[in-house]
Amino acid sequence: MGRRGPLGRSGRGVAVLLAGALAMAGTACTSQRTGRTGGAGPDGRVRIGLVTKTDSNPFFVALREAAKARAAQDGAELVALAGKFDGDNDGQVAALENLVQQGVNAILVTPSNSTGILGAIRHARDRGILVVALDTETQPKDAVDATFATDNVEAGRAQGRYVRAALAGREPRLLMLDGTPGGTVDEQRHRGFLDGVGLAEEDPRVLAKEPTNGDQNKAQQAMENLLQRAGDVNAVYTLNEPAARGAHAALQARGLAAQAVIGSIDGGCQGVRDVKEGKYAVTVMQFPKKMAEEGVRAAVEFARTGRKPSGFVNTGSTVVTDRPVPGVDSEDTAWGLRNCWG
Structure with missing residues (x-):
């Protein structure tokens, strides 16, 4: 449902180089889809996207700041985006598509609409990106790789x-x-x-x-x-x-x-x-800080080892x-x- 990735930029090369580039890209995509490796960037730095419902609610501010702190501690880069208001499904879909285009390794998302965002999540996962829900489950629950949230x-x-x-x-x-x-x-x-x-x-x-x-x-x-x-x-x-x-x-x-x-x-x-x-x-x-920290930890582990989290993890109340x-x-x-x- 999103825009095409960066492969389309290679059309200006000669035929031989084009074929080689496409073959290499296809190999890389296949490697990501199989989950054998999370594929940290060429500089070895893990890139994690975070999409919250809003960027002003104190709960999501605390979650975002905890995610940033944990990412910095683990040597990862965090790109934080948000909907404009609680319930802004279109804004969250656009944020996920943005992060896919940026080539992140993993996306952490607090869905405003547990069904409306499914297409964007599926698109990200099809590109080999780990997607973890925080705070709010998707419907169905297995639309994401794992969920860290309050029961x-x-x-x-x-x-x-x-x-x-x-x-x-x-x-x-x-x-x-x-x-x-x-x-x-x-x-x-x-x-x-x-x-x-x-x-x-x-x-x-x-x-x-x-x-x-x-x-x-x-x-x-x-x-x-x-x-x-x-x-x-x-x-x-x-x-x-x-x-x-x-x-x-x-x-x-x-x-x-x-x-x-x-x-x-x-x-x-x-x-x-x-x-x-x-x-x-x-x-x-x-405990939003625990949700964020556990989500970042799982994302870093996936990027470095290919190991994925799974299921629902209750972060307590x-x-x-x-x-x-x-x-x-x-x-x-x-x-x-x-x-x-x-």
């Missing part, structure tokens, strides 16, 4: 278990601030939360749901709208910490903040401070709260501030 269903489940326990026997009156419709991470966290809190999708105790794209302002507006018909809310699911901040702001403006248990997922330093200050009760920390509840393992915000990102 988002389990992270959502941990949030749900905490919120249910924190209600201390009260029946939940739940509002859900989701992410981007159709997003893999969004769906996984939503589904995990409902499982953890013990409610079915259409349970009447789920009062309402609204997408927020993980944006604080959109989340605040969504919560303000929801509160007009669900002022008796006592539990709030949020996709991420910006959405949790928006939810808290709307509840506080209506004088309802004290009645609702707000849960979230991310583990950014601002989020941990929010929990410490009581803006929401809990966050489930994930931890419940962080200063109000522990029975049955949910957790760490306090002091631990959270030592281990947070962003």
Whole structure:
């Protein structure tokens, strides 16, 4: 689906040189496709591409900086690109095609659209490039060589278990601030939360749901709208910490903040401070630095030895709260501030 590679530039040579060049290029491509060698550049330097959903979200900033640091430590070069906004599939496709043209050895990608990017991934892999997903799985999962990510269903489940326990026997009156419709991470966290809190999708105790794209302002507006018909809310699911901040702001403006248990997922330093200050009760920390470091390590190993990673590698998550509840393992915000990102 992408543009042709650099072979097209050889048309100006004489016929004999052209044939030789094409034969050599064909041999090189065959070597890459078989995976016998990752094929570091002529200077021996490994080149790794990184494509994140955006370049401004603190989670992806932390992931990118950790990838750069690990690449420098391993003597590799990292080329970092990003979509313009969360959900910018076209921007990510263009970034992957750019990296293929640059001749990178491996591409690490956090897919905004787990199916929309498949053609670009297939094109890269057909060129012998290792492709590893970070943070977000593709659909199907084996569209990439491997995935290093949080188990988002389990992270959502941990949030749900905490919120249910924190209600201390009260029946939940739940509002859900989701992410981007159709997003893999969004769906996984939503589904995990409902499982953890013990409610079915259409349970009447789920009062309402609204997408927020993980944006604080959109989340605040969504919560303000929801509160007009669900002022008796006592539990709030949020996709991420910006959405949790928006939810808290709307509840506080209506004088309802004290009645609702707000849960979230991310583990950014601002989020941990929010929990410490009581803006929401809990966050489930994930570890973008570990995703990045493991992805770069795998990419360097592939480039130097031809060995590929495979399958899904869970990079872990931890419940962080200063109000522990029975049955949910957790760490306090002091631990959270030592281990947070962003």
